[in-house]
Amino acid sequence: MELVKIYECLCDRTRLRLLNVLAQGPLCVCHFQSILREPQVKISKHLAYLRARGLVRCERQGNWMVYELPAKPTRELQANLACLQDCAQDNPVFRRDLAQLKKLAPEKAVAAVCDERSCTCNAPRRVRRAVSGTS
């Protein structure tokens, strides 16, 4: 039963948040990181989980991987994503995520990829490197 696979994807809080944000349009991984404020491994793994089960697709754009919902979802997937959208209305977590999304890309409704040069998502790594240079 394919339906079970869908529900398996939906029964994790992080994955629900990812899908909720993705419903607004394609997005790259580091934006997910800063919107959900979750570590890179976690985001990446859950996206892989969703990808393995056909709930999302992804495409490379330079350094960035852009994730998106499938163009032609199953009837079952479509119904459940709509249901999720519906349920997300009231939920403070989901609403906050969408607010964060708008902050990252205020001009267009949807943020696709980070700025050309460097995105600020992984700030900590740059800091660590600067420190090591002082020795």
Place this chain on the structure above:
Amino acid sequence: MELVKIYECLCDRTRLRLLNVLAQGPLCVCHFQSILREPQVKISKHLAYLRARGLVRCERQGNWMVYELPAKPTRELQANLACLQDCAQDNPVFRRDLAQLKKLAPEKAVAAVCDERSCTCNAPRRVRRAVSGTS
């Protein structure tokens, strides 16, 4: 997030079948057994799982436990049960289960409890007993 709990309940094939049948009305455990053709432990455990998470209620009637969907489900639960109903339309397993249900209770759309005397759900046990009596 309560929504996750709902999806956790939905991500098992047996539980989906139980909920699909329950959408037609209250039902006792042994009817579930014969409709799904699954062993008693399995049915009972999954019903307990659903009960612990508030997806079903139950009430004793003599020897029988009658399970039913909650009278006033959450908005979220309501939405997801409706979505499940929608998805179940096409699914052969779900359809077969409903057909079995109608066979058990053709007169009324909904079967509540087994016959007064003895229900035929647990036939194997009676056989075993007969055998032991021959010694």
Place this chain on the structure above:
DNA sequence: AATCTATATTCCTACCATGGAATATAGTTC
């Protein structure tokens, strides 16, 4: 080619769920 950046994968640990066999429990009937 060396370095950097964004993302993925591997390894590990802890936990939770599933399923079946056996057993317990709570009503019912005789």
Place this chain on the structure above:
DNA sequence: GAACTATATTCCATGGTAGGAATATAGATT
């Protein structure tokens, strides 16, 4: 009250999943 019926619970083994730390990879930049 003893036997029976419907259902629940316990015990056990197995497998899947989540999360983090460390590491790998692929493309970009210098």
